[in-house]
Amino acid sequence: MKDSLQPETETCPVLAPSERQIVDVITSADQALAEAVSLALEQAVKKAVEDMRAIGQEKSAPSMQYFASVVHQRMYCLMCGADPGTLQGGDPEIAYHVIRNSQNIARHYWAADVEPYPPR
Incomplete structure (x- = not known):
């Protein structure tokens, strides 16, 4: 014990x-x-x-941030299994976890005033 x-x-x-x-x-x-x-x-x-x-x-x-956001959106689609060209398809459960992870990073590392989605 x-x-x-x-x-x-x-x-x-x-x-x-x-x-x-x-x-x-x-x-x-x-x-x-x-x-x-x-x-x-x-x-x-x-x-x-x-x-x-x-x-x-x-x-x-x-700006660079514009192009970075384009890459981010495409990667988000690929991680979720969606078509980056149409944003169609994809797994909402994976999307949920990706967003929650981003919220946790922003809160932990950058002291963002955000309350992450509750765990499922």
Whole structure:
């Protein structure tokens, strides 16, 4: 029986060499993906500015945040199983959990004044 006066401690398991390799491969791929997305966003902004300049509308070029929101919406659809082009289909249960996760992140890391959806 656990002594209620002793603090609980969290332990991190020691990974087996094969598990460490798996983590390293996934971490490396994740890092490469993040860099590729960042580069693609920068290139989209640059191209939009250049194309808008060509038509005399440079001040109307969308910001990085616009393009990031486009990527976010497409990824949200893919995570939920919806068609990113039509927003049709998708699993509402997955959508619920994705939104709840975002609410928890905003609240925990950025002190957002948001009450996450209650757990189901």
